[in-house]
Amino acid sequence: MSARRFFAVALVVSLLVAGVASYYASSRPDGLEHVAEQTGFIDSAEESATADSPLADYETSGVDDPRISGGLAGVIGVVVMLVLSTGLFWLVRRREPADGTR
Amino acid sequence: MHVPDGFLDAPTSVATGAVAAAAVAVSLRGARRELDDRTAPMAGLVATFVFAAQMINFPVGAGTSGHLMGGALAAVLVGPWTAVLCLSVVLLVQALLMADGGITALGTNITLIGIVTVAVGWAVFVVLRRVLPKRLDLVAPAAAVGALASVPVAALVFTGLFAIGGNAPVDLGAVVTAMLGWHTVIGMGEAVITGLVVASVVAARPDLVHGARPLVAERELVTRKVVPQ
Numbered sequence: 001m002s003a004r005r006f007f008a009v010a011l012v013v014s015l016l017v018a019g020v021a022s023y024y025a026s027s028r029p030d031g032l033e034h035v036a037e038q039t040g041f042i043d044s045a046e047e048s049a050t051a052d053s054p055l056a057d058y059e060t061s062g063v064d065d066p067r068i069s070g071g072l073a074g075v076i077g078v079v080v081m082l083v084l085s086t087g088l089f090w091l092v093r094r095r096e097p098a099d100g101t102r
Numbered sequence: 103m104h105v106p107d108g109f110l111d112a113p114t115s116v117a118t119g120a121v122a123a124a125a126v127a128v129s130l131r132g133a134r135r136e137l138d139d140r141t142a143p144m145a146g147l148v149a150t151f152v153f154a155a156q157m158i159n160f161p162v163g164a165g166t167s168g169h170l171m172g173g174a175l176a177a178v179l180v181g182p183w184t185a186v187l188c189l190s191v192v193l194l195v196q197a198l199l200m201a202d203g204g205i206t207a208l209g210t211n212i213t214l215i216g217i218v219t220v221a222v223g224w225a226v227f228v229v230l231r232r233v234l235p236k237r238l239d240l241v242a243p244a245a246a247v248g249a250l251a252s253v254p255v256a257a258l259v260f261t262g263l264f265a266i267g268g269n270a271p272v273d274l275g276a277v278v279t280a281m282l283g284w285h286t287v288i289g290m291g292e293a294v295i296t297g298l299v300v301a302s303v304v305a306a307r308p309d310l311v312h313g314a315r316p317l318v319a320e321r322e323l324v325t326r327k328v329v330p331q
Contacts, residue, residue: 001306003140009306010147018154026159026167031284032103032260034166039277041270046108048201056201058157074157077199081153085191086146089184092130093137 011082018074022058023067103171103260103285104196105211107204114267119209125217126190132183136312144310145180149188151299152176153195160291168288171215171256174223174249175296178241178313179303182224189216210263218256223248223296227313241304241314246297253289257281 001009029037036042054061055073063069110118137145152172159167172192176185193211196202203211226248234240261278300311308314 003143003307003310006307006310007143007147010151014147014151014154017151018157022154022157025157025169026161028159028161028165028167030103030159031162031166031168031257031281031288032105035277035280035284036109038280040272041109041264041268041277044108044268044270045106046204048107048197048203049205050198050201053199053201055199058200058202073200074154077157077195078150078154080199081150081191081195082146084195085149085188086143088187088191089133089137089142089145092133092187093139093142094134 011078014078014082015075018078019071022074023070103214103256104193104203105207105214105260107206108269109204110207110210110263111267111269112206114263115206115210117209117267118213118263122190122209122212122216125186125212129183129186129190133181133187136181136184141180141184141310141312145184145188148176148179148185149191152188153192155295156192156196162284162287162291166284168253168285168291170292170295171219171253172296173215173219173221173256174227174245174252174292175299177220177224178227178245178248178296178300179311181312182220184312185220185224186216189220210260213263214256214260218259219252222255223252226251231313231316236317238304238308238314238317241308241311241317242297242301245300245313246293249296250289250293253292254282254285257285 033042050056055076058070058073060069060072063072152175155170155172159169162168173185173189176188180188190212193203193208193216197205197208227244230244230247234244261281264277265274303311304314308318
């Protein structure tokens with residue numbers, strides 16, 4: 001498999017996971033939240049300063065259909081991640097081949 | 103285990119913030135050795151995939167759930183320094199865009215999910231790679247064991263931070279027992295996902311798997327020349 005094809009497959013998988021499969025994720029509290037509820041420190045949690053952001057809690061504000069609202073937030077998140085992280089790693093990378101042929 | 107704002111007091115959050123900032127600075131230097139024209143796009147995709155996979159909470163026992171943390175996965179695929187950066191970008195985007203994990207807790211979350219799981223996952227993987235037969239098909243199982251260990255250790259470190267700077271007066275014995283118990287189960291999910299993803303990448307492009315490099319280098323290399331039309 002060519003590197004280009006491999007990267008394309010990885011991107012499509014990420015988009016499908018975040019955009020489609022995420023709808024079927026469990027909505028139960030995660031391990032830490034559950035322990036906080038059980039042992040009594042959940043009330044010390046404060047609302048995030050970004051709680052009013054348009055994608056807060058992986059829901060797109062203004063989109064009513066939960067499947068589209070969550071899927072859109074996931075897809076936007078994937079695009080932002082791809083641009084930010086690939087950009088960062090492209091800047092950080094060394095400019096000569098990795099095998100140390102110099 | 104994204105920690106929200108408020109669980110830990112300000113001094114503890116400042117301290118974990120300093121730890122996180124130092125780790126990111128060191129990792130920016132370390133990642134130069136791991137990243138080149140070929141592995142930089144790979145690292146970007148690994149960070150992106152970890153973000154997507156973290157949206158998938160799987161049910162665990164009664165009333166709770168877990169999701170991939172991805173530290174061991176990223177470390178084996180792109181190297182430990184780059185993995186710290188991958189997870190840091192994931193946690194930054196989650197905190198700023200999705201309100202997932204607190205803003206003042208960002209240093210805590212980078213410490214737990216970005217540093218502890220990467221360090222534990224990579225260390226276990228490297229030890230296993232040394233003692234196991236030098237075979238490509240053992241890379242994924244070794245990564246899975248690293249992933250399995252990384253989650254309860256991160257839960258323990260959270261409990262330690264909570265013991266130092268927890269804002270609620272609760273029984274620490276109960277917290278450590280519950281954290282360790284649930285996160286051992288969640289770690290099994292982490293191990294399964296990590297093993298499957300690493301096995302898939304090893305099957306498709308073993309040369310792109312950082313943790314498999316010492317094994318791939320021993321195989322015969324094929325050089326292809328690109329002839330311009």
